[in-house]
Amino acid sequence: MTRYKVSVAVFFVLIATxxxxxxxxxxxxxxxxxxxxxxxxxxxxxxxxxxxxxxxLIAKIPDVEKAEANWQDxxxxxxxxxxxxxxxxxxxxAVRRSNFTPGERIK
Amino acid sequence: xxxxxxxxxVVCAVxxxxxxxxxxxxxxxxxxxxxxxxxxxxxxxxxxxKRKDDPTHMGREMTTYAFPTVVAYGVRPDFTLLVKQAxxxxxxAMGGSRNKxxxxxxxxxxxxxxxxxxxxxxxxxxTAATLGMEFPTGAETFTSNTWDLVPGLYASWRSGPWASxxxxxxxxxxxxxxxxxxxxxxxxxxxxxxxxxxxxxxxxARTSIAPVLEVSYKNISPDQRYGHDVSNTGESVLYIxxxxxxxxxxxxxxxxxxIPVWQDQxxxxxxxxxxxxxxxxxMF
Numbered sequence: 001m002t003r004y005k006v007s008v009a010v011f012f013v014l015i016a017t018x019x020x021x022x023x024x025x026x027x028x029x030x031x032x033x034x035x036x037x038x039x040x041x042x043x044x045x046x047x048x049x050x051x052x053x054x055x056x057l058i059a060k061i062p063d064v065e066k067a068e069a070n071w072q073d074x075x076x077x078x079x080x081x082x083x084x085x086x087x088x089x090x091x092x093x094a095v096r097r098s099n100f101t102p103g104e105r106i107k
Numbered sequence: 108x109x110x111x112x113x114x115x116x117v118v119c120a121v122x123x124x125x126x127x128x129x130x131x132x133x134x135x136x137x138x139x140x141x142x143x144x145x146x147x148x149x150x151x152x153x154x155x156x157k158r159k160d161d162p163t164h165m166g167r168e169m170t171t172y173a174f175p176t177v178v179a180y181g182v183r184p185d186f187t188l189l190v191k192q193a194x195x196x197x198x199x200a201m202g203g204s205r206n207k208x209x210x211x212x213x214x215x216x217x218x219x220x221x222x223x224x225x226x227x228x229x230x231x232x233x234t235a236a237t238l239g240m241e242f243p244t245g246a247e248t249f250t251s252n253t254w255d256l257v258p259g260l261y262a263s264w265r266s267g268p269w270a271s272x273x274x275x276x277x278x279x280x281x282x283x284x285x286x287x288x289x290x291x292x293x294x295x296x297x298x299x300x301x302x303x304x305x306x307x308x309x310x311x312a313r314t315s316i317a318p319v320l321e322v323s324y325k326n327i328s329p330d331q332r333y334g335h336d337v338s339n340t341g342e343s344v345l346y347i348x349x350x351x352x353x354x355x356x357x358x359x360x361x362x363x364x365x366i367p368v369w370q371d372q373x374x375x376x377x378x379x380x381x382x383x384x385x386x387x388x389x390m391f
Contacts, residue, residue, distance in 0.1 A: 044226030046265035048313045048354045053143025072312045097184050098143035101226035
């Protein structure tokens with residue numbers, strides 16, 4: 001049983017280390033001239049961990065460089081190369097597939 | 108001045124039961140909400156519970172450790188598939204002798220279906236139904252020896268810093284077969300409610316800490332053999348469980364203390380002591 005306890009404790013420490021070392025995406029770090037940022041209103045993100053699902057689905061849209069959601073502001077920022085074509089409906093579709101509700105495009 | 112934001116977090120806990128043949132059950136975080144499509148969630152816990160206060164005065168005690176791991180996947184926005192497997196360890200004592208057993212619990216597979224979801228700028232509300240099946244794959248000490256059907260119904264509500272979850276489930280043990288020695292484990296009814304209030308940590312919107320309070324009621328009917336109750340089986344218990352949850356982006360650390368404030372044990376069943384649950388959750 002001691003072996004199991006030690007194994008579980010090591011597992012938890014490892015998971016905690018991996019989890020706490022994860023870094024958030026930083027949209028503002030991208031060169032502004034080469035990229036364009038669009039901001040969309042999203043309803044349904046009720047917690048800090050809610051951002052990942054919608055970011056993952058939006059990031060799969062062609063030409064999307066990255067997406068960063070903020071549950072407190074109820075917004076998601078989508079970064080695309082300057083001049084790229086992005087249909088807002090693609091973003092709204094990803095939002096709905098995340099079980100959230102689209103609002104307005106703010107920027 | 109820093110503004111503290113609140114986000115609801117509901118810790119799963121519930122009546123994590125450590126009967127020899129029953130796996131832990133309870134509210135899952137956001138029980139009434141389904142995750143995004145293509146979302147993976149891995150959750151593992153360490154659970155401890157002790158049974159004591161032997162009414163027969165034979166000095167019986169039982170300590171159980173359970174290590175369940177749940178893997179969930181958002182197949183579609185309205186459907187989530189969950190698989191749970193636990194490693195169990197039980198330490199039983201009677202008189203001067205001790206018996207220690209380690210093994211796997213029964214495999215549990217669950218489907219979660221979104222019934223209703225409403226997202227507004229003021230609140231979030233969702234309901235979901237679940238249907239699960241427990242397979243008699245576990246070790247001898249920890250298996251129910253039966254195919255068990257487990258339907259459930261859950262609701263979640265979020266508004267600002269507050270969150271609440273309510274869930275009810277029923278484990279129909281041996282719904283399609285009979286157990287070992289023609290004994291079917293008693294069916295299990297669970298009712299769970301949780302309330303949480305979340306504070307942001309610093310200026311990072313993705314880091315928070317939330318105190319949680321859960322109230323759980325569980326009723327396990329007596330085991331049945333040829334339609335008759337088996338003596339010294341069956342129980343009811345009410346838990347009040349304070350806990351805490353720390354969220355850092357896609358990583359969550361949680362802990363819960365389960366306090367049995369009321370219980371009714373049939374016959375010579377041991378009384379439940381307080382239980383402890385600690386867990387981690389990783390989403391990607």
